[in-house]
Amino acid sequence: MGPSGWWPAETKRDIIVGAILVQNTAWQNADVGLQHLKNRTQLDPDAVLALTSDELIDLIRASGFYRNKAKAIHAVFQWFNDRNWDYDGIWRENQATLRKQLLALPGVGNETADVFIVYIFDQPAFIADTYTRRLFTHLGYNRTDTYQHLQSQVTLPADFTAEMAQDFHGLLDNFGKQYLQHDGDFEKSFLATELLKNQQAQKG
Template sequence: MSASGSCKCEALIGALSALFGDLAWWPGTPEEVMIGAVLTQQTRWENVTAALDALRRKGICSIAGIHAAPSSVIEEAVRCTGFFRVKTRRLTALAEWITHRYGSVDAMRKRPTEELRAGLLSVNGIGAETADSILCYALDRPVFVIDAYTERICGCVGIPERGAALKRMFEAVLPPDTAVHRRCHAYFVEYAKQFCGKKRCETCILKNAFE
């Protein structure tokens, strides 16, 4: 990682922190967060919230609940998130992996981060963003989540790295504090929602500040 890249990452986090302060993001139990991390793929968070509510009403908003439930019951609950059959298969695969490998989420939490990440990535439909979201938000690991919002904003301010390289860059400049990693990831999501999605590039606070 170059010194200039490190400085830009630190400056970017500082600018976002000044704008948003202390964000509280992604509420829910660890198991609800895991389920939400799968459901949020290619949909809006409002739809995820509705699906989680439906799963709760059916009494299956947990890893054990998903593992035991018929696919048709899960599909009915998560239909509002789109690609509901695919997401049902992914939720079932995640629940099966956790149950067969660890027995419970509590037992899973005791394992090393590297082991957990490799295992999550082996589950059908779990990519780097979903795996890191589960690690950071559900399992309390200081792992930085890279998503399309993060890559887009970083690219606009002159940080060309993507994916794993960008993840390493942020993890090198942030303290090993899960709360900090969560808050900083939330900054990118909130900024993108307020500015990037509305085609307001000409008034982008960050782009203008880094030019």
Template structure:
């Protein structure tokens, strides 16, 4: 599926978004990992507050995080909500990093398929969270099948599978986007998704009548 026309239509009307949709949390690979977990079922403001506190207390160092108890870590990330659960998830991610000596460059050398598989094997990291990490921490181009993307494909009249990976495979087939464009498309989709919330608004927008082939 050639997504370039979709990308171009959104960018022409919205302008370049860059890192807009991920707030302050794309400053380092480790910060991306912790923040991708913190944002789960939380507002961006609360997740950012928790990420700021985590950096203040740990400098985002996985070794420091491994040295904290779940209760100690939960207290630090309290603004994000579900803090006991998220503390366990963050510690699980820190444990996963240890096998690579906390070397983000080493992990980035893995193939997308291998890394994608490993990430979703970490407790608390599902498909969408894993793909956020895959793209923003380790620079692998990927189409992130989030709620906004699902809605917009539906509004375009495209019948896509409900299954995350099956949807992704179809979207990425001949999608013709490099990493810069992949992360920009994700930002564009989410920015527009926050503005246009139903089929009527879509049909009244600059995307009226637009579809993909």
């Protein structure tokens, strides 16, 4: 399909903040907090880091879990600021340990770390988010109960690019929003027939 620019963002800093704010909430709520923070700071690192905890909380309150998210935004911005926001340089110098470093930051779990790798550092990775785990469960995969369990079962092709990974995540997310939010919706999808064929083959 080609790169679609699926993530709704103007800059990579938008993505960084959005990936934190969207945790455990709908994008509409996260976007309210993102826009408030952008209007106040233009996401300038010095301006964001100059905010007090209470000021940052007030700006992102609509996203929920705002205390933890405020702490995460501050920590992540400080981490990038310490590295001069040099995404390419950070990747070149830290490939072997980058994911571990990201996971050590407050508020950065497996999904957020992989979003950063795919969308910020432009590297291919498989994002095993909730919608994706639901889909793979429908498709007959075992051990989809946690992010790590599903991710360990999926190996991307050697020629899979970051653009492909970005679009793959976007397609899975859009599929999930349409067919995986309510019981019975999956049976209306184009993948339901494939699942039935797989089940029939297994029974045979």
